[in-house]
Amino acid sequence: MEKESSTGRKAVSAEQSVSQTRSMKKILSGDSIFKGITICFALSILFILLLMVYEMGRESFPSIRQFGLKFITSSTWDAVAEDFGALPFIYGSVISSLLALLLATPLSVGTAIFVTEISQKRIGGIISALVELLAAIPSVIYGLWGVLVMAPWLQRSVQPFLIDHFGYLPFFQGAPYGVSMMAAVIILMIMIVPIITSISKEVLMAIPQSQREAAVALGATRWEMIRMAVLPYGRSGILGAVILGLGRAIGETMAVTMVIGNTPQISLSLLSPAYTMPSVIANEFAETTTRMHSAALMEIGLILLAVTLLVNVLARLLVWSVTRGTAGGGRIQ
Amino acid sequence: MGIKLKLEGVNVFFGNNRAVKDVNIDFHANMVTAIIGPSGCGKSTVLRSINRMHDMVPSARVTGKILLDQTDIYEKNADPVSIRRRIGMVFQKPNPFPAMSIYDNVIAGYKLNGRANRQESDEIVEGSLKRVALWDEVKDRLKKSAMELSGGQQQRLCIARTIAVRPEVILMDEPCSALDPIATAKIEELINELKEQYTVAIVTHNMQQAARVSDYTAFLYLGELIEFDRTGKIFTNPEKKHTEDYITGRFG
Ligand SMILES: Nc1ncnc2c1ncn2[C@@H]1O[C@H](COP(=O)(O)OP(=O)(O)O)[C@@H](O)[C@H]1O
Numbered sequence: 001m002e003k004e005s006s007t008g009r010k011a012v013s014a015e016q017s018v019s020q021t022r023s024m025k026k027i028l029s030g031d032s033i034f035k036g037i038t039i040c041f042a043l044s045i046l047f048i049l050l051l052m053v054y055e056m057g058r059e060s061f062p063s064i065r066q067f068g069l070k071f072i073t074s075s076t077w078d079a080v081a082e083d084f085g086a087l088p089f090i091y092g093s094v095i096s097s098l099l100a101l102l103l104a105t106p107l108s109v110g111t112a113i114f115v116t117e118i119s120q121k122r123i124g125g126i127i128s129a130l131v132e133l134l135a136a137i138p139s140v141i142y143g144l145w146g147v148l149v150m151a152p153w154l155q156r157s158v159q160p161f162l163i164d165h166f167g168y169l170p171f172f173q174g175a176p177y178g179v180s181m182m183a184a185v186i187i188l189m190i191m192i193v194p195i196i197t198s199i200s201k202e203v204l205m206a207i208p209q210s211q212r213e214a215a216v217a218l219g220a221t222r223w224e225m226i227r228m229a230v231l232p233y234g235r236s237g238i239l240g241a242v243i244l245g246l247g248r249a250i251g252e253t254m255a256v257t258m259v260i261g262n263t264p265q266i267s268l269s270l271l272s273p274a275y276t277m278p279s280v281i282a283n284e285f286a287e288t289t290t291r292m293h294s295a296a297l298m299e300i301g302l303i304l305l306a307v308t309l310l311v312n313v314l315a316r317l318l319v320w321s322v323t324r325g326t327a328g329g330g331r332i333q
Numbered sequence: 334m335g336i337k338l339k340l341e342g343v344n345v346f347f348g349n350n351r352a353v354k355d356v357n358i359d360f361h362a363n364m365v366t367a368i369i370g371p372s373g374c375g376k377s378t379v380l381r382s383i384n385r386m387h388d389m390v391p392s393a394r395v396t397g398k399i400l401l402d403q404t405d406i407y408e409k410n411a412d413p414v415s416i417r418r419r420i421g422m423v424f425q426k427p428n429p430f431p432a433m434s435i436y437d438n439v440i441a442g443y444k445l446n447g448r449a450n451r452q453e454s455d456e457i458v459e460g461s462l463k464r465v466a467l468w469d470e471v472k473d474r475l476k477k478s479a480m481e482l483s484g485g486q487q488q489r490l491c492i493a494r495t496i497a498v499r500p501e502v503i504l505m506d507e508p509c510s511a512l513d514p515i516a517t518a519k520i521e522e523l524i525n526e527l528k529e530q531y532t533v534a535i536v537t538h539n540m541q542q543a544a545r546v547s548d549y550t551a552f553l554y555l556g557e558l559i560e561f562d563r564t565g566k567i568f569t570n571p572e573k574k575h576t577e578d579y580i581t582g583r584f585g
């Protein structure tokens with residue numbers, strides 16, 4: 001995309017230096033009108049983003065001024081007393097996303113390795129298609145399944161088991177509610193596996209075949225080849241895929257809201273209900289009564305936006321560092 | 334001198350395409366054998382059949398016999414991994430592992446055999462790098478990335494990595510085609526020295542190179558072996574008209 005437009009620009013400027021009249025004609029041609037329109041569209045996206053940040057900053061200003069840094073260190077969330085601290089939501093978002101990532105990463109990278117390095121092409125294709133199908137399921141469906149099927153199952157069998165056998169650990173204490181941090185982690189894990197898998201797959205497919213041959217020619221087995229040539233080469237790209245999954249997990253709203261229990265508390269126990277930043281915004285925004293309440297929600301939104309933008313930019317850079325130069329990420333033979 | 338490696342009626346198929354047809358070549362121990370021929374005639378395909386590289390391509394199939402010290406490497410219970418440790422390969426484009434240091438690149442293959450202790454590794458790295466005349470150029474930056482080296486240095490590093498495994502045979506697929514003339518001269522000199530210890534097979538599309546470095550030459554055309562003989566004979570007095578035409582540049 002970028003390459004195309006920059007060469008296009010070069011072509012136009014060359015044309016201008018050749019002949020003024022010809023370039024006049026060129027400007028009015030369908031091609032350049034179309035290009036102008038698409039550039040406007042592209043710029044408008046950037047403009048909308050900036051406008052959004054500005055508006056959110058303005059709207060949240062009362063809260064920023066009133067609470068300052070205390071906003072992210074305090075655990076009080078009291079709409080009546082107009083005292084707001086976002087720590088439980090930040091905690092809930094960070095912990096649920098990181099734990100989901102911890103579970104999803106080995107699963108996803110393992111799947112990507114299986115599909116690109118081990119399985120036959122046809123079987124690999126079927127598995128990739130199935131995994132990508134997971135990404136197409138609307139998040140409310142995940143939430144519905146989570147709250148109707150998974151949470152009761154957790155409450156009935158998994159959580160009592162954990163309490164009985166691992167109850168001495170701080171992570172498995174309290175009553176089995178079903179809806180809990182644990183439920184959110186599992187749902188998020190399922191939801192981010194497709195993105196991590198498919199991007200890791202792209203990264204692995206972009207690794208030159210000559211790297212694999214180098215390892216095999218030294219007498220590496222298939223597994224040694226993966227460990228020696230494939231994974232180190234794709235390291236930063238896979239890290240990018242993982243961080244992209246993190247971005248997705250942090251921003252996920254619907255499914256998490258339905259299964260996490262929506263209780264603003266900080267508890268080490270995975271069995272306790274918790275709350276996340278997107279969930280509190282979605283739940284409370286329609287019923288704010290005071291200016292300060294909506295400003296506090298806006299500030300949470302601002303934090304969320306900043307975190308997800310940062311995470312996404314970092315991830316794209318890492319993925320790009322591996323897949324650049326291979327259009328579409330195809331395997332070089 | 335004995336025959337280290339013997340190709341008997343080797344065919345290579347990609348799907349239904351028979352890329353190599355009934356090829357017979359003897360590789361003499363401690364000699365350099367060159368495989369020449371026009372582009373696409375199957376030189377690489379022959380070479381890659383010798384260390385079972387085609388195992389990586391699902392559509393590829395090899396028939397015939399390839400005897401390494403009288404044992405067929407395509408035998409049912411032959412282990413491709415241990416065969417590749419005995420038959421190393423250097424590729425057309427230098428392919429060091431970019432995430433590894435120079436040191437780790439050299440020792441990478443050797444370490445596959447099991448844990449090597451520090452002193453042993455140091456000795457192997459130094460010995461291999463000296464063997465390819467790279468030691469003096471890199472001894473102060475062994476921990477630096479291999480990607481900092483020039484193309485010619487990278488190719489010598491790849492050769493060092495190959496000999497660090499202590500193979501018996503070294504296969505080289507146009508090892509100089511990505512290099513400048515000075516780097517090429519260095520590699521050719523190296524090939525000359527390598528044959529003291531190893532049996533070398535080199536694919537090249539450069540006939541002067543074949544004439545300079547090899548003892549035996551095989552001329553392939555359209556997947557068939559046209560002529561195989563001492564290099565001196567092939568280049569001065571070939572049996573086949575076809576070979577002569579190619580050597581004198583009348584086609585190709
Ligand atoms: N991986 C492969 N899949 C299908 N066909 C191949 C493959 N590798 C080589 N071939 C076929 O084998 C023939 C010989 O190729 P190659 O050995 O690379 O030639 P050379 O090295 O002499 O230039 C070519 O015609 C090519 O089509």
Ligand SMILES: [Mg+2]
Binds near residue numbers: 376378506
């Ligand atoms: Mg070739």
